[in-house]
Amino acid sequence: MFKPSGAVRAEAGQSPATGRGAKTIGAQGVNLFYGDFHAVEDVTMTIAPNKVTALIGSSGCGKTTFLRSLNRMHELTPGARVEGEVTLDGEDVYAKGVDPVQVRRLIGMVFQSPNPFPTMSIYDNVAAGLNLNSGRVPKARKDEVVERSLRGAHLWEEVKDRLDKPGSGLSGGQQQRLCIARAIAVEPEVLLMDEPCSALDPVATLAIEDLIAELKSRYTIVIVTHNMQQAARASDVTAFFNLDETGKPGKLVEVGATEAIFTNPSQQATEDYVSGRFG
Amino acid sequence: MESATLTRPSTLFASGLSWRRRAVNITMTVLIAAAFVVALIPLISLVYEVAKRGIPGLSLAFFTEDARGVVGEGGGAAHAIVGTLVITAVASVISVPIGIMAAIYLNEYGEGRLRRALTFFVDVMTGIPSIVAGLFAYALFELFFGPGIRLGVMGSVALSVLMIPIVIRSAEEVLKIVPNHLREAAYALGTPKWKTITKVVLPTAFAGLITGVMIAVARIVGETAPLLVTTGVVDSMNTDPFNGRMQNLAVYAYNEYRSPGVAKQAAYDKAWAAALTLIAIVMLLNIAARLVYRRYKTEIR
Numbered sequence: 001m002f003k004p005s006g007a008v009r010a011e012a013g014q015s016p017a018t019g020r021g022a023k024t025i026g027a028q029g030v031n032l033f034y035g036d037f038h039a040v041e042d043v044t045m046t047i048a049p050n051k052v053t054a055l056i057g058s059s060g061c062g063k064t065t066f067l068r069s070l071n072r073m074h075e076l077t078p079g080a081r082v083e084g085e086v087t088l089d090g091e092d093v094y095a096k097g098v099d100p101v102q103v104r105r106l107i108g109m110v111f112q113s114p115n116p117f118p119t120m121s122i123y124d125n126v127a128a129g130l131n132l133n134s135g136r137v138p139k140a141r142k143d144e145v146v147e148r149s150l151r152g153a154h155l156w157e158e159v160k161d162r163l164d165k166p167g168s169g170l171s172g173g174q175q176q177r178l179c180i181a182r183a184i185a186v187e188p189e190v191l192l193m194d195e196p197c198s199a200l201d202p203v204a205t206l207a208i209e210d211l212i213a214e215l216k217s218r219y220t221i222v223i224v225t226h227n228m229q230q231a232a233r234a235s236d237v238t239a240f241f242n243l244d245e246t247g248k249p250g251k252l253v254e255v256g257a258t259e260a261i262f263t264n265p266s267q268q269a270t271e272d273y274v275s276g277r278f279g
Numbered sequence: 280m281e282s283a284t285l286t287r288p289s290t291l292f293a294s295g296l297s298w299r300r301r302a303v304n305i306t307m308t309v310l311i312a313a314a315f316v317v318a319l320i321p322l323i324s325l326v327y328e329v330a331k332r333g334i335p336g337l338s339l340a341f342f343t344e345d346a347r348g349v350v351g352e353g354g355g356a357a358h359a360i361v362g363t364l365v366i367t368a369v370a371s372v373i374s375v376p377i378g379i380m381a382a383i384y385l386n387e388y389g390e391g392r393l394r395r396a397l398t399f400f401v402d403v404m405t406g407i408p409s410i411v412a413g414l415f416a417y418a419l420f421e422l423f424f425g426p427g428i429r430l431g432v433m434g435s436v437a438l439s440v441l442m443i444p445i446v447i448r449s450a451e452e453v454l455k456i457v458p459n460h461l462r463e464a465a466y467a468l469g470t471p472k473w474k475t476i477t478k479v480v481l482p483t484a485f486a487g488l489i490t491g492v493m494i495a496v497a498r499i500v501g502e503t504a505p506l507l508v509t510t511g512v513v514d515s516m517n518t519d520p521f522n523g524r525m526q527n528l529a530v531y532a533y534n535e536y537r538s539p540g541v542a543k544q545a546a547y548d549k550a551w552a553a554a555l556t557l558i559a560i561v562m563l564l565n566i567a568a569r570l571v572y573r574r575y576k577t578e579i580r
Contacts, residue, residue, distance in 0.1 A: 129468040133470060186468060
């Protein structure tokens with residue numbers, strides 16, 4: 001059981017299957033601001049490798065803001081500010097001199113609405129990470145990466161005959177899997193997912209959840225979800241965020257093994273939320 | 280007891296509209312249609328007049344010969360047509376890179392007061408009278424080359440002053456339409472900002488950018504005042520914008536009308552024909568802009 005306050009532990013989570021290991025993310029005293037508005041207050045937690053950590057809580061309590069601070073996307077909003085420490089395997093990603101572009105190559109993100117690049121084909125979408133970041137990559141290697149990523153996202157069989165068609169011609173669930181394939185093509189160490197299934201129907205949602213269960217053997221996964229049942233189904237660790245009242249910053253109330261959070265939480269607010277008394 | 284059946288006509292809702300609403304309906308429809316017709320009248324009558332008077336001036340000679348050595352009838356406007364094309368092309372080469380890069384700065388990098396100030400100045404520039412742009416270009420070149428200088432490229436510079444703000448505004452609008460979640464998708468892959476712009480934002484906005492440029496070109500292709508003071512009047516073909524005067528359709532039409540010389544009617548005919556050619560060029564550019572847009576547009580969800 002992870003306590004809300006605790007020291008950052010650097011665990012090396014090496015998965016023997018791939019060369020790159022999934023890494024631990026540590027947050028220490030993270031405070032997030034939009035200009036003067038204090039959005040998220042004092043979050044300290046450890047996100048373990050090769051596990052799915054779900055961030056739950058009602059609307060506006062800062063889960064997405066916190067998620068975006070993990071891969072330095074929060075600072076892209078004009079006026080946004082981060083205080084505190086976020087570490088990837090012990091190294092502070094907000095240290096002076098750290099290039100946020102490098103951080104984002106190691107910590108990938110999948111968004112709520114599928115957003116494949118409309119000007120690119122399916123093949124180019126998956127290879128976008130390679131095309132946009134590295135220099136010239138030989139075609140053979142690109143082919144291999146595209147196939148591996150599409151297989152990893154359970155999309156290969158459905159699109160292998162139309163790789164040159166535009167990415168926008170797929171269904172919602174397929175587009176989201178395409179975005180996941182795009183994210184894993186660059187082989188990040190951590191995968192952040194911001195409500196990845198909220199725009200999808202139940203069948204597509206199930207496919208994505210199965211995919212997440214499989215991906216966790218190779219990556220550290222953090223998923224923000226509005227859907228408590230999804231958190232209960234798909235995650236190993238759950239972190240509950242809450243607001244005292246509107247206008248106040250969001251806080252991390254409790255974090256622990258999913259089963260414990262849902263059946264025997266230690267905080268009253270957690271118990272109220274998971275039993276549906278508010279939300 | 281009477282049972283209420285569904286077949287009994289309802290008294291709650293009167294059938295159809297009341298006569299008063301119908302009257303208002305018809306009146307407004309007539310007024311709006313009439314306004315539309317009134318708005319169209321100048322346009323249609325203009326095109327009709329220009330066509331009626333311009334067609335007699337059109338001939339093979341009009342498109343193939345210049346006016347060198349011609350005193351009466353005869354000769355053509357080939358030098359003017361080529362001049363218009365050259366001057367407009369050079370103006371585009373100057374304006375398009377500057378305009379699009381400025382729009383990229385304003386939309387992707389600009390922040391706060393600097394951006395607001397720049398946007399304000401660009402808006403002011405869209406209202407600059409064209410003669411002022413011409414005088415500016417003339418004064419600039421006079422500084423370096425002495426008084427009385429007339430060059431094709433001076434006309435291009437004058438037209439650029441008019442064209443750049445239009446390109447900036449339309450490019451800015453198009454870049455704003457590119458949804459932010461596409462930029463975020465690129466950032467999340469670890470793409471630096473400049474590469475996101477060149478590989479994701481610009482390709483997505485491509486059709487709109489081209490359309491904006493073509494519309495800006497259509498706007499300046501018929502400008503007369505700035506070219507009067509910068510490119511001068513000349514009778515022979517000149518394709519070098521850096522060497523001597525260059526005729527163009529707008530100034531040609533003005534000149535033929537103002538100084539018709541010996542064969543008055545022929546000169547007037549040629550002036551009208553030049554005007555007709557200008558209208559045709561503008562129409563072709565607009566059609567081309569629509570076709571390009573349809574061909575290259577990306578469906579952004």
